[in-house]
Amino acid sequence: xxxxxxxxxxxxxxxxxxxxxxxxxxxxxxxxxxxxxxxxxxxxxxxxxxxxxxxxxxxxxxxxxxxxxxxxxxxxxxxxxxxxxxxxxxxxxxxxxxxxxxxxxxxxxxxxxxxxxxxxxxxxxxxxxxxxxxxxxxxxxxxxxxxxxxxxxxxxxxxxxxxxxxxxxxxxxxxxxxxxxxxxxxxxxxxxxxxxxxxxxxxxxxxxxxxxxxxxxxxxxxxxxxxxxxxxxxxxxxxxxxxxxxxxxxxxxxxxxx
Numbered sequence: 001x002x003x004x005x006x007x008x009x010x011x012x013x014x015x016x017x018x019x020x021x022x023x024x025x026x027x028x029x030x031x032x033x034x035x036x037x038x039x040x041x042x043x044x045x046x047x048x049x050x051x052x053x054x055x056x057x058x059x060x061x062x063x064x065x066x067x068x069x070x071x072x073x074x075x076x077x078x079x080x081x082x083x084x085x086x087x088x089x090x091x092x093x094x095x096x097x098x099x100x101x102x103x104x105x106x107x108x109x110x111x112x113x114x115x116x117x118x119x120x121x122x123x124x125x126x127x128x129x130x131x132x133x134x135x136x137x138x139x140x141x142x143x144x145x146x147x148x149x150x151x152x153x154x155x156x157x158x159x160x161x162x163x164x165x166x167x168x169x170x171x172x173x174x175x176x177x178x179x180x181x182x183x184x185x186x187x188x189x190x191x192x193x194x195x196x197x198x199x200x201x202x203x204x205x206x207x208x209x210x211x212x213x214x215x216x217x218x219x220x221x222x223x224x225x226x227x228x229x230x231x232x233x234x235x236x237x238x239x240x241x242x243x244x245x246x247x248x249x250x251x252x253x254x255x256x257x258x
Contacts, residue, residue: 002022003035004020004021004022004029004031004032004035005018005019005020005021005032005035005036005039006018006019006021006057007019007039010053010192011192011193011197013046013048013049014048014049014050014051014192014196014197014201015049015050015051015052015053015192015196016039016043016049016051016052016053017052017053017054017055018036018039018052018053018054018055019055019056019057020032020036020054020055020056020057020061020062021056021057021058022057023056023057023058023059023060024058024059024060024063025060025062025063026056026057026058026060026061026062026063026108027062027063027064027065027066028062028064028065028066028107028108028111029065029066029069030066030069030078030081033081033082033085036054036085037085037088040052040088040089040092040094043094044092044093044094047201047202048201049094049201050094050095050196050197050199050201050204051094051095051096051097051192051196051204052092052094052095052096052097053096053097053099053188054096054097054098054099054111054115055098055099055100055101056100056101056102056108058102059101059102060101060102060103060104061098061099061100061101061102061103061104061108061112061124062103062104062105062107062108062111063103063105063106063108064105064106064107064108064109064129065082065106065107065108065110066078067133067244067247067248068248070135070244071244071245071248072235072241072244075231075235075244076231076235079138079227079230079231080227082107082110082138082139083138083139083223083226083227086110086111086113086114086139086143086219087114087216087219087220087223089111089114089115090114090212090215090216090219091209091212091216092116092208093205093206093208093209094204094205094208095116095117095196095204095208096114096115096116096117097115097116097117097118097119097188097191097192098111098112098115098117098118098119098120099119099120099184099185099188100112100118100119100120100121100124100126100165100174101120101121101124101181101184102121102124102125103124103125103127104120104124104125104126104127105125105126105127105128105129106127106128106129106130106137107137109126109127109128109137109140110137110139110140110143112126113139113140113143113144113147113173114139114143116208116211116212117175118168118173118174118175119174119175119176119177119178119184119187119188119191120165120168120169120174120176120177120178120184121165121177121178121179121180121181121184122164122165122166122177122178122179123164123165123166124164124165124177125162125163125164126162126163126164126165126168126173127156127160127161127162127163128140128144128156128157128160129160130157130160131157131158131159131160132160132243133243133244133246133247133253134237134239134240134241134242134243134244134253134255135230135234135240135243135244136157136230136234137157138223138226138227138229138230139219139223139226140157141153141157141226142218142219142222142223142226143215143219144156144157144173146215146218147171147172147173148168148171148172148173149171152171165177176191237256238256239253239255239256239257242254242255242256
């Protein structure tokens with residue numbers, strides 16, 4: 001079976017770039033998560049590794065998680081696996097830099113929130129469109145309020161409204177934004193060369209764990225409650241099942257209370 005995630009060594013092996021595919025959608029499926037997790041385990045074992053760059057193939061980061069894997073028959077096993085995967089990103093001792101172009105939606109947005117740095121195009125589009133399917137993003141509902149405050153996070157999560165990279169930078173979610181892909185790539189190269197490569201690999205790892213200790217603890221303490229809210233409360237409603245089903249059947253949802 002064709003690999004969904006490619007790995008490339010950069011900067012004389014100090015950095016690994018992971019690219020999610022295939023384009024244009026670059027879906028964060030269970031298989032893709034598994035491949036990323038395997039690569040992370042390999043990278044962590046290399047004591048000389050100083051950074052990971054995570055991006056999507058082609059013009060977009062990702063259109064999100066697999067909707068098919070969120071149907072009633074599969075969601076009970078998928079959501080816990082996805083939540084564990086996000087924790088793996090959050091607690092990774094080697095800092096992860098998300099390189100974001102184009103669309104960064106749903107589960108893909110959650111993946112980016114799990115990274116240590118976010119460098120994006122100004123016009124990159126970030127959104128949690130789950131609400132349009134009658135559901136919500138569990139890890140995103142924990143992490144986004146920590147980064148930008150609960151009022152703006154609530155607006156994004158409960159309306160599905162998209163925000164640009166520039167807007168999220170203004171709200172302390174994205175580190176840096178650039179006009180186009182060429183500028184984005186040049187800036188990442190400069191950042192790694194000047195800010196990362198001169199540093200101690202072991203010290204970077206320890207500092208990254210220290211900087212995220214509170215966030216990781218809060219995530220671990222609350223993700224099970226968020227998971228239960230999704231699986232036991234949300235998925236017991238007509239509208240959550242209808243939203244996913246209508247998307248699969250390519251028709252407008254028929255909400256119970258409309």
